[in-house]
Amino acid sequence: MPKAQIIPAPMELKRRAVNRKKGFDINPSPTDLAKIEAAVNASADKFVTAFAAILRALRGAIELAERDPTMRDMVLVEVRERAFDVKGLGGTYKFPLMSEIGRSLHMLTGRMETMNDVQLAIVKYHVDALYVVLAQRIQGQGGALEQELLVAFRKAVEKFG
Amino acid sequence: MVAEKIDFSAVRFLIVDPNPLSTELLYDILRMLGSISIRRAADSNKAMTILRAGGIDVLITEWNVGPVSGLELLDMVRNSTQSPDRMLPIIMLTANSEPEFVVQARDHGVTEFLAKPFTVDAFYRRLVSVIARPRSFVNADSYFGPDRRRRQINHGGPDRRRED
Known part of the structure; x- marks a missing residue:
């Protein structure tokens, strides 16, 4: 039977950084967490500006893919990468609906090698939906309409992804 | 009794993420915590x-970094003979949030895994875990990394098995 060696936990970093005088509590108070949250809130405007630019670029790329089918592979790679970014960042900035749409778009494009007309149309609907969420600053999960939209996207991904 | 604290100015971080917005956000949070040594890399090389x-x-x-992925980077740190520190605390902070990614990262020796989008509370707890609660390492034929069994928590009652 193979044997495993247990190596004691390295303690040097803990010895250097953990103390009872200086720094943030190991169990932070709501006030401490609010201070950290302030760092996120401070960059929220940068997020909105950056994502508006990304969505504009995606719209341009989709128009290009509509006009010139030979560009679709390249556009697909771009859409997949940006969808991953939206999925990862939206919720942190209190746009969880944006993360959900990004997740759906990433799932849709993750399995594709190229895009036919229907798939391209579904990609476009996702980008349009992201635009609406950002333009209307829909924070939280949105309402019934937004949830219906997510269900519709899920079905489209299952069928065409 | 005075609570334990983490002096983040004594901790040196490296953030690896190709998305500048994500990197900047982590940088801002770590600065807010008091860290002064934060390196950034947009690629794994x-x-x-x-x-x-x-x-x-x-x-x-x-x-999701290139040219080699974050998982391969983790593998290099844990298993390469060129590794600068095989026991380096590593937090995988990724939008690859599905369970199969968590399992893969754990089996490659990640210290903590946090799915994006994340909350500051969850991120802070991962920092506390890697800095203040280091885990033993296991060196086996097919695995080198932190002990995947989580620590035993004292349940506060009598240890009946020991009495038996």
Whole structure:
């Protein structure tokens, strides 16, 4: 039977950084967490500006893919990468609906090698939906309409992804 | 009794993420916590160069980086003979949030895994875990990394098995 060696936990970093005088509590108070949250809130405007630019670029790329089918592979790679970014960042900035749409778009494009007309149309609907969420600053999960939209996207991904 | 604290100015971080917005957000949070040594790398080659130069205490990496992925970077740190520190605390902070990614990262020796989008509370708890609650390492034929069994918590009652 193979044997495993247990190596004691390295303690040097803990010895250097953990103390009872200086720094943030190991169990932070709501006030401490609010201070950290302030760092996120401070960059929220940068997020909105950056994502508006990304969505504009995606719209341009989709128009290009509509006009010139030979560009679709390249556009697909771009859409997949940006969808991953939206999925990862939206919720942190209190746009969880944006993360959900990004997740759906990433799932849709993750399995594709190229895009036919229907798939391209579904990609476009996702980008349009992201635009609406950002333009209307829909924070939280949105309402019934937004949830219906997510269900519709899920079905489209299952069928065409 | 005075609570334990973490002096983040004593912890040197490396953030590896190709998305500048994500990197900047982590940088801002760590600065808010008091960290003064925060290196950034947009790709895994630069990350390895920084790691080999030494002076990094905690690595925070996205999975989706190039030219080698965050998972391969983790594997290199844990298993390469060129590794600067095989026991380096590593937080995988990634939008690859599905369960199969968590399992893969754990089996490659990640210290903590956090799915994006994340909350500051969850991120802070991962930092506390890697800095203040280091885990033993296991060196086996097919695995080198933190002990995947989580620590035993004292349940506060009598230890009946021991009495038996």
